[in-house]
Amino acid sequence: MANSPDAIAHFPFPFDQDTYMYSTNVEPADQVRDNGMAGWGGRVYDVCEHYRDEIALRNEILARDPLRCQVLPHMREAAWDVVEHATTSMATDYPDWFSREERGGEVRWTNRLLDLEQVFTPGVEDTLPEEPFHWMMRQVQEDIELLDHRGDALYVDAGILTFGADWSLDFDLGMSFLEIHGPVPRAHELGVFQRAHTFLLGLRAGQNFRRTNWTMTVGRRLDTVTEVYPEWGPDRASLTYDEIGPRLHLRVEVQHFVRLPRSNAVMFPIRTYLISLDELCTVPAWSMRLERVLASLPDDLTDYKGLARYRDMTVQWLAERNATLGATAA
């Protein structure tokens, strides 16, 4: 499951400065973002070389723990909105792999990557083999949260979380956007979430936005939700200096914000990308910047992101690697 050179070139490297602080780093989602290599972004659903592996992993997780995907009853319309949005976008963005034909109120959907064909009637549940949101989520690599817009607040009333970074959908389901982010340090003082919240309330259908978030993960492990913390937590303590290159990964989430037209819900797809530090160091500009970002990261954010146990040795490792790179370049 390592990244190919092409996948590395499209990695959403999230730092455009040598220091990191929370910001409402929201931008229109329709353009490709420069990363100094081949760029990233431009599509809400990113189908990559890991598609089949990640879909298989998601199916395994859902079989083990069905509560990773939940839809409260009043989110029925939003679930159908997701089906329409995902099938339409994927067929447009990847015509070789997906097609969607609509005729007489029926939709014929073909997913060649999974060898799947389905005819269904939008809005009619029993024309699909399972609940519509669940059905669609077995065909995209994104985790998707659905926010119901009631009054002046947004509530996470449906979603899936199989590739999440240390939070629990089952626990957070039903909370408002501001409540969910309650535990994040500093961001409230900076007004980051209040601004993001106001921004989301005014979000219009057809105008998609995106932002990135990041942390680090030991091992190429997508499923780091709180439920399975006993499984991945020990990795943090067991990482040794010699293993940093292959084992430690920069974990980047590309999050999109999409207003769903029929339900007026806000859709929040979260796509997680992992790159090992060995892979990252193939791009010297990235390894140098990451060294400076980690070295200057305030302690509370280091703690919150779960990097405290290995931050210092990672900075040292990057410094050594960067010195070598510099020497080679010179």
Add this chain to the structure above:
Amino acid sequence: MAVTTIKVRVAEITELTPEIRAFDLVPLNGTPLPPFSPGSHVVVHVPGEDRVRKNPYSLASSPWEQDRYRIAVRRIDEGRGGSVGMHERVRWGDVIEIEPPHNLFAPDRAATRHVLVAGGIGVTPFVAYAHALARDGVPFELHYAFRGPEHAALLDDLAAASPGALSTYVDDDGTAVLAGLRERLAGQPLGTHLSVCGPAPMMDAVLGLARELGWPESRLHLERFALDEAPRLPFSVRLASTDEVIEVPAELTLLEALEDRGIEIPYLCRQGICGECRTPIVDGTPDHRDIFLPAEEHGSALMPCVSRCARGPLVLDL
């Protein structure tokens, strides 16, 4: 981010009442119109004598119809001219521009039942409500008051969408609808929400009655139109470094006007939220329309993506 308009053809104009006309808008080339949620409006670019007026109108048709939008416009002679323009200048077969649907009056989806109250032209959003709630199987009742039988617009559309849920009242001053509602609002199951759209005095009276009967604020909803419709006037700014003067016409933002002159300001949201385009000023009083800038910076900076000039000369520290 600028809103891209949609060109539509006026396929039909129907006289619903002496004052209200329905306009059926269809796509130009068969491409389906964007889907929408009940309570959505479109901003119509209404042709006028001197300039285009941008007026919001609720979509009064089924959200599952994508080959036609219906809006209903009441002629208000003393208004800003939008409704008069719709009645006098828009003809059958005309092509006009609309902005895509946006919703500021969506039904509360967690509600298990809805009481909808409409007065006059305020009934328009409830046509889409009725279609959506009936389709979702959420029970509702619709109370519709009008001044006289000749003023009852959209009755057929409503009756078709909400069989058995419609009560009508011929009412000049709100007495009849309030009398009918007193009983209905007193016995609604927990989980019911109340939505009102109509003339302000009527909305106040209905909400007052609901409060008297114990309804908490979070179950009360009224139609609000876009607050971002505040008029935009042309103004000019001067750049402190070069003394260059830049005119900002009404239809452009300051950010757009600067960009047109080749002045690059970093931006992200272009909606006054993210703070990216913050620009310092050395003189003048901005008309702040963003939600980013803290009050203590109101005298020293502005967000050119949305903010304009309250009192000039406005001088930018650029």
Add this chain to the structure above:
Amino acid sequence: MPYGVSMEHTTLPKDGSLTFDPSGVRHVVVAGPLGPEVEQLLADARSAGRDVTLLHTGTAGTAAVLDKLGTLLAEAQVGVRVYLAGDDGFVRATAAVAHAAGILDDELQTAVTASAARRVWCSHCRTVTEDVTTTVAPCAGCGRTLEVFHHFSRRHGAYLGFQADAEAPGELPEPEVAWP
């Protein structure tokens, strides 16, 4: 307070004292058990000439009170106001029942009048452990030692708990009595 979290925006429940809300037309008071705050509320309602439905654990167990509250609210009409008083665990459990029945924030008042001991939801086995008084405590379901996090779910009526020594088994923070 760990991590410098802004209390204003956390999910932690905001309790107050109970104040009779005359804008309601029907009033349901749930007490576990009766105490001076509830007596005062009942007196205020009486002097306003309003009827109050009272459920309390003096005559029935907590489970029976939760049950009764659910049945009562299933048939309730708009205009009802719900007041909850008792220890933290009782208030959170009854509030979860009220929310599930469709009660909204402005129809509900809560007051913790007895023990602050928490209900803690284990994120690993999803069991709720009652009466947790310490920052680190065993899960009644899977037996893992849980750290109680400052994050609260109204749907579960419980605080978030996760394995305290997941990263390094046995490396446990010192438990502190935080919610006696």
